[in-house]
Amino acid sequence: MTADDVDLRQQITLVELIDRVLHKGVTLTGDITLSVADVDLVYLGLRLLLTSVATLEEARA
């Protein structure tokens, strides 16, 4: 694998991780929980990461 391949794979893994942790899994609401963090907040750095991985994947295909 080239250095680019390794880098892309690591980025894909990170995106997959973040997608699962932020959007999947058991969600609870109610009096007992203080809050469920608003994961739809725009974290610009994260958006750029997701966009750049998508672009890298397309370029590779």
Added chain:
Amino acid sequence: MSDPGRYVYGVVAASGDTPTPHECGIDPAFGVEVLRRGALAAITSRVRLEQLSPDANDGRLAELAVRHEHVLESFLVAGLSVLPFRFGTVCASDGDVTTLLETRESALTSALAAVEGKLEVGVRCSVDREQLRQTILEEDDDLRERHAEFATLGPGAAHLRRKQFERLLADRVSREASRRTAALQVELARHAAAAREMSYLLPSAEIDGFVERAQAAAQELGLRVEVTGPWPPFSFAELETDDG
């Protein structure tokens, strides 16, 4: 400064050997604690609420998500089945955490049973579009004839025909890529305990075999796959809505 909250990463079955990993929690000031109630145990750590503040810098959310994942993985590594919670569940106190385990006991128990001994694998699929273009050109008589027509036309007419041709070809390529991806999904779903989009729930012992099968099936379909995981079973972690 307010009291720290109790961040909940997920739920495991309570047992004598529930490990306390040395993993640092979502807040580096506090370690991971397991709070038991009956047959269930919540994986928690204290968290200063400002650590979860959206005013924290960019990229912070990614870092927090990774920590959340690593805590769950430390329990998987210890051989336990884990019901993952989504990021951001915080209770006010230990008592509230155990109350949560009590009031949702039935739903949590069912949800945990559904993922007992199982992990999740992700399958990302892509196609070599250039290669698919070539294949379609070779095999599609209609497109081949249209392509041959250009040679007989003058420059203006050929240009328009070419544009139309390219559109038709691109459409064919997209549809064929979708067809093949769908075929792969159907094939892989047959060999998993459950499937959600491109995530597959598998008993731990079947993961290696599944990955091999995914590579082989993809190759047969002219697709490339990137298999990710195994993951805690996030995509299959849900509570029934009509619990107590």
